[in-house]
Amino acid sequence: MTSTSVRRHRATGLVVLLAALVATGVGYAAVTDSAQAAPPQASETQVQQGRQLFLEGCATCHGLAAQGTDSGPGLIGVGAASVDFQVTTGRMPLSAPAVQAPRKTPQYTPEQVTALAAYVASLGAGPAIPSDSDLSTTDANLAEGGELFRTNCAQCHNFAGKGGALSDGKYAPTLMNATPREMVEAMLTGPQNMPNFPNATLPLEKKQAIVKYITDNLQNAAAPGGLALGSYGPVTEGVFIWTAGIGALLLAAVWIGAKVR
Amino acid sequence: MSDNHGTDVSVAEHGDTPEFPLPPHHHRITDTDPKAAKRAERQVAAMFGLSALCTIGFVVAYVAIPTDTFIALGPIGIVQLSNLVLGLTFGLAILLIGLGAIQWAKKLMADEEIIGERHPLGSPKEDQDAALAEFQTGLAESGFVERKIVRRTLIGALALFPIPLIVVLKDMGPLPVDSLNHTIWRKGSRIVVDVTGKPLRPEDLAIGTLVSASPEDLDKIQELEGNQNARAKASIILVRMRPSDIKSQQSPEGQTWDYQGILAFSKICTHVGCPIALYQQRQHSLLCPCHQSTFDLADGGKVIFGPAARHMPQLPITIDSEGYLVAQSDFQEPVGPSFWERG
Numbered sequence: 001m002t003s004t005s006v007r008r009h010r011a012t013g014l015v016v017l018l019a020a021l022v023a024t025g026v027g028y029a030a031v032t033d034s035a036q037a038a039p040p041q042a043s044e045t046q047v048q049q050g051r052q053l054f055l056e057g058c059a060t061c062h063g064l065a066a067q068g069t070d071s072g073p074g075l076i077g078v079g080a081a082s083v084d085f086q087v088t089t090g091r092m093p094l095s096a097p098a099v100q101a102p103r104k105t106p107q108y109t110p111e112q113v114t115a116l117a118a119y120v121a122s123l124g125a126g127p128a129i130p131s132d133s134d135l136s137t138t139d140a141n142l143a144e145g146g147e148l149f150r151t152n153c154a155q156c157h158n159f160a161g162k163g164g165a166l167s168d169g170k171y172a173p174t175l176m177n178a179t180p181r182e183m184v185e186a187m188l189t190g191p192q193n194m195p196n197f198p199n200a201t202l203p204l205e206k207k208q209a210i211v212k213y214i215t216d217n218l219q220n221a222a223a224p225g226g227l228a229l230g231s232y233g234p235v236t237e238g239v240f241i242w243t244a245g246i247g248a249l250l251l252a253a254v255w256i257g258a259k260v261r
Numbered sequence: 262m263s264d265n266h267g268t269d270v271s272v273a274e275h276g277d278t279p280e281f282p283l284p285p286h287h288h289r290i291t292d293t294d295p296k297a298a299k300r301a302e303r304q305v306a307a308m309f310g311l312s313a314l315c316t317i318g319f320v321v322a323y324v325a326i327p328t329d330t331f332i333a334l335g336p337i338g339i340v341q342l343s344n345l346v347l348g349l350t351f352g353l354a355i356l357l358i359g360l361g362a363i364q365w366a367k368k369l370m371a372d373e374e375i376i377g378e379r380h381p382l383g384s385p386k387e388d389q390d391a392a393l394a395e396f397q398t399g400l401a402e403s404g405f406v407e408r409k410i411v412r413r414t415l416i417g418a419l420a421l422f423p424i425p426l427i428v429v430l431k432d433m434g435p436l437p438v439d440s441l442n443h444t445i446w447r448k449g450s451r452i453v454v455d456v457t458g459k460p461l462r463p464e465d466l467a468i469g470t471l472v473s474a475s476p477e478d479l480d481k482i483q484e485l486e487g488n489q490n491a492r493a494k495a496s497i498i499l500v501r502m503r504p505s506d507i508k509s510q511q512s513p514e515g516q517t518w519d520y521q522g523i524l525a526f527s528k529i530c531t532h533v534g535c536p537i538a539l540y541q542q543r544q545h546s547l548l549c550p551c552h553q554s555t556f557d558l559a560d561g562g563k564v565i566f567g568p569a570a571r572h573m574p575q576l577p578i579t580i581d582s583e584g585y586l587v588a589q590s591d592f593q594e595p596v597g598p599s600f601w602e603r604g
Contacts, residue, residue, distance in 0.1 A: 155538045193541040195471030224341035260289050260367045
């Protein structure tokens with residue numbers, strides 16, 4: 001049998017292709033956190049001011065009396081906490097009809113949010129905006145918070161709190177930028193497709209435990225093993241190993257087979 | 262054996278000239294220039310030497326670097342120093358041995374083109390005949406053919422021998438028997454919130470509320486008595502929706518399985534048994550994170566997407582005399598994935 005004659009490989013094209021594949025890194029958009037003070041108590045003037053803002057900015061979708069229309073749900077009885085969550089995270093007002101309202105820069109000042117919340121709260125009883133003491137996690141049980149998080153939150157928001165996909169283009173958002181107030185408000189009111197977790201089923205101190213777990217354990221979590229690839233699990237890990245890992249193997253194969261001069 | 266036209270392998274008898282001549286052979290620079298060869302030798306030795314250093318470095322790092330030291334590594338984030346160094350030294354140690362070996366083979370090992378001769382694979386006819394004759398002799402001398410009782414008892418003994426291996430499989434545990442068809446839910450079992458153990462009243466749940474729940478009796482079952490199995494089968498989710506939103510339920514004619522819009526469903530996916538709580542309260546749909554099976558809880562837990570073959574089993578619920586939510590009975594069908602005997 002003839003020995004295999006070593007053919008000269010034109011590896012340049014392959015190398016360029018692989019370099020491009022490997023360079024396809026994942027970029028992370030860091031959104032800055034904006035903590036804010038507790039809104040003061042609502043007064044009659046705030047309700048009036050809120051009503052004015054509502055008619056200007058919200059009534060198109062939610063109806064002139066906040067009764068809801070085909071384009072938006074009714075807001076009677078959703079409570080001040082719901083308004084505070086939706087508007088301070090910039091999810092409302094919606095910039096365009098979409099399956100889900102994304103987090104964006106808030107469109108209203110804190111005073112305007114307070115007024116809007118006061119107006120919607122005046123329409124019907126609902127969850128109030130949590131006070132600073134409601135948000136205190138000093139006495140919260142971190143271990144219990146972890147267990148509750150894994151039982152109630154991790155399914156959608158992912159074990160690392162990085163969020164995850166739902167059906168039809170909807171998603172559970174990442175919790176990395178969420179403030180304790182937003183977390184408690186979201187649990188109380190169930191924004192968009194999230195179910196709600198009222199204090200009757202998940203008491204406030206349990207919510208505080210979950211908040212403590214998220215803020216202390218997840219939001220500043222180190223990645224002991226190195227590149228966490230977004231903590232999304234098999235999708236990003238698979239993409240990485242199929243491009244960077246197999247790419248490296250291909251490069252090695254090209255080098256081993258290359259003609260020696 | 263020279264009739265090989267039409268194949269790309271040339272088979273040469275000993276001493277023949279090859280049918281397909283080789284292209285001219287060019288020597289490598291390391292074959293002609295001793296300086297280049299020396300350089301290649303140094304490269305290979307350096308790789309092997311570095312590998313040894315990395316191995317020593319691994320041992321040193323393992324002993325010296327505390328596991329609670331973290332460093333910030335630019336875009337990668339905050340990384341445990343010990344893991345980083347251990348991984349790098351160990352990985353480089355094996356990689357450098359491999360790279361050195363390949364470099365050695367490519368640059369320094371003999372670079373001659375050799376014609377490998379290929380012979381017929383079968384043994385020569387006389388060897389085959391001799392082996393067969395030897396076997397026949399052995400057969401005759403052993404008396405395997407004539408002594409029928411010896412032969413038959415041997416065959417019988419060998420046939421029975423594997424039976425103990427099958428009998429000891431019994432120790433793999435009892436058959437599941439009926440346990441797959443039942444959970445610990447029974448008439449009057451109180452529904453409590455998972456983890457916290459709080460019993461629930463209907464007014465605790467608002468429209469759109471989701472509760473991961475379990476039977477109150479679960480805590481009374483000890484670990485060794487199968488607490489985890491009981492939990493795995495009995496886990497449920499409670500959701501509340503407007504009664505007008507409920508299109509259908511699994512309850513037979515004349516029965517009410519919800520309580521004023523509060524519905525209880527198994528938490529275990531009917532596909533391969535992942536626990537599900539991805540409840541999208543606007544659509545009343547339950548999405549399994551494993552394979553995207555989607556169940557419409559407003560429509561009797563019907564499968565609306567994905568690989569699940571059966572609807573999500575519904576637990577009939579009501580309230581007891583003290584106003585707490587309880588089960589009306591066990592599930593009316595096995596929960597979780599399909600199994601053989603289920604048919």
